[in-house]
Amino acid sequence: MDNMTKERIKAWTPLGRPTLGIANTEHPEQKKFETFARQCQEISAAISWRQSTQPAALPGFFLKNNILYSALPLERELLPFLKGLDSLEKPHPVNDIQKTLDNIEAPCRLTLYIALQCPHCPGMVERLIPLAAACEKIYLHIIDGSLFPDKAQEDKAMSAPCLILNDDTRWTGAVAEEEIVDMIVNKESMDLDTKALKTILEDGRAEWITQRMLTTNRLFKGFSGLLLHETWSVRLGAMVVVEALAEKAPALCSDLEKILIEVFSTKDIPVQGDILYALGEIGTPDTRNWIAAQQEALSHEDLKDAAKDAIQSIEDRLNI
Template identity: 35%
Template sequence: MTILSNEMETRVREWAGPIDRSLTLKYALPGHVQDATFKAFGESLAELSGCIRLKKESDVPVACPSLFIGPHIVYQALPLDQELAPFLAVLADMSAFADRIGTDVREQLAQLRVPALLKVYVTPHCPFCPATVMTLLGLAGLSENVWLTVIDGLLFPEVAEEDRISAAPTVILDNQFRWTGSVDAAELVRLMLNRDPAELSADALRGMVEDGDAEGVARLMADRKQIFPAFVELLIHPRWSVRLGAMVAFETLVEMAPETARQVVGPLLAAFPAVDETVKGDLLHVLGESGNREALPFLSKVVASESDAEINDAATEAIAKLN
C-alpha cells in the first residue's frame, strides 16, 4: 500500500539523516476500516527513516486508529503533505515548537496542575491547520498536563459529526470550549487555568489516575468538598485498571476528607442496578470504604437477595467494614 509520495519519502530520508538514535512511534488499531492505512504509514516511516521503531499498543481504548508521540500527543490523522514536517519534528523533539509560545504564556502554563484535553480537527489540504497544530504542539511540549489529539475530520467523519465539526481547524478544550480558525495560545491557557475542576471530564480524571496521580484526583475533590460526577464514571468504568485507579484515589480521599468521601453513596446506589456484574463487587467495596452508614440498608438487601457468591461476599464485607 503506497501512502507517501516520492517527494514525502525524500523529506523523511532528509529528516532522518542527522538523527543518531532510535525513536519509538506507538500505534493502536481498534478494528477500524482505516487500520491498514495507518499501519502502512507507520511501516513506511520506519523503513524510510531507519531510526523509527514501531510498537503496537494492544490495551489502549481508542475509537480510531492512532499514532502516539510520547505519552500525551495522539494523531488520529495521517500527517501527510504539509502536516508531515510538524509530525516528524515533534517525533524527534517534543519541544520542537516551544518557541512559538511567548514567555508570559509559558509562565501561566507552568501553573497548570490538572490535564487539559485538547482536540484539533484538521483536513489534508487546509492552509491554516499546520500553524494551529504547531501552536498546540508547542503547548503540549511545554506541559505534561496538555494532552493533544489531532483528528482528520474527513478521514473519520463519524467522530467529526459527533463533535459537530463544520470547519477546519477547530480546536476543542475538554469538550466544552471551541475555536474555529486561528487560536490564541494566551486565551487557551487562561481557560485551562480557570476551569472548574468539578467539571473535568472522565477522560481528564482517568488520565491523572493512569499517570499515577490518584492522590491529585483525591486532593481536587477534597479541596472542592465534592465527589465529581466524572469520578463516579471512573468507579463504574468497564475496564478493571481504570476502576482500580479510581478506588485508590477514593481510599486516599477517605484519609484526606472523610466527610467528602461519604458523598459517594448516593451516586453509587443510583448507578448500581445498571452496571455489569463484574463491576458490582468493586462498587460494594467502595461503599464499605465510604464510612457512610446510610449504605447499610442497601447492602443488607444485596445480601438478602443476591445469589452470586462473590457479590454477596462483597456486600457482607462492606457491612462489616461500616459496622
C-alpha cells in the same frame, strides 16, 4: 504519497532523529499509516519508525507518549508535521508561555480535528505540537476528520480546524496559543472528567486527587466514574481515595453514596461488589438499611458476602 511529498521529505534536515511509534489498531485505515511509514523509511533515514505498544483507538503516529497524530501528513499538512517533529527536540512555545505551561497541575486532553484542504489547519498543528511537546500533561490527539468521519461525528466536529478541550470546551477556526493555555490553566479543576482522573490515578497520584477534594470540599465531576470503571485496577485505586475521604471528610461522601446506590442495579457483578465495598466505607444507617433490603434479591454468592461485609462495616464504624 506523491512525488512532491517525497522530495520534501528527502530535503528535510531534522534537528535530531525523531523516533515515531506506529499505533497498532484493527481499524480499516491502519494499512494506510503503515504504508506511509514504510515509504518514509525508503525515502529517508531522518525518522526512526517502530511499532508502538501504547493503546490507541485510531491509527496514527505517536510523536511522543502524549502526542498522537491520526492523520497522513500530506500536501499542506506535511510542513507543519515536520516542524512539529523538530519541536520534539527543542520545544519552544511562542511568546514565552513555558512558565504558564509549568502551572498546569492536572492532565488535560486536546483533540484537534483537521482536513487536508483546510487553510487554517496547518497553523493549528504548528501551534499545538510544540505546546504538547513542552508539557507532558497535555495529551494531544490530532485527527483527520475526513479520514475518520465516524469519530468526527461522535465528537460533533462539523468543521475544521476544531479544537476540543476535555470533551467540552471547543474552538472552531484559528486560535492563539495563549488563549488555549489560559483556558487549560484557569478551567475549574474540579470539572476534571473520569478520563483525566484515570490518567492521574495511573500516574500514581491518588493522593493528589484526595487532597484536591479535601481542600475544596468537593468531589471531582468524574470521580464516581473511577469507582464504576470497567477496569479493576482503576476501581482499586479509587477505593484508596474513598477510604481516605471516609476517614477525613465523611460529609463529602453523601453525594457519592447517592450516585453509587442509583446505578447499582445497572452494573455487572464485579462493579456491584466494589460498590458495596465503597458503601460499607462511607454509608450511613440509611445505607445499611438499603443494602439489607437488596440482600434477598442478590443471587450471586460473592455479592451476598459483599453485602454482608458492607453492613458489618457500617455497623462497626457507626457503633450501631
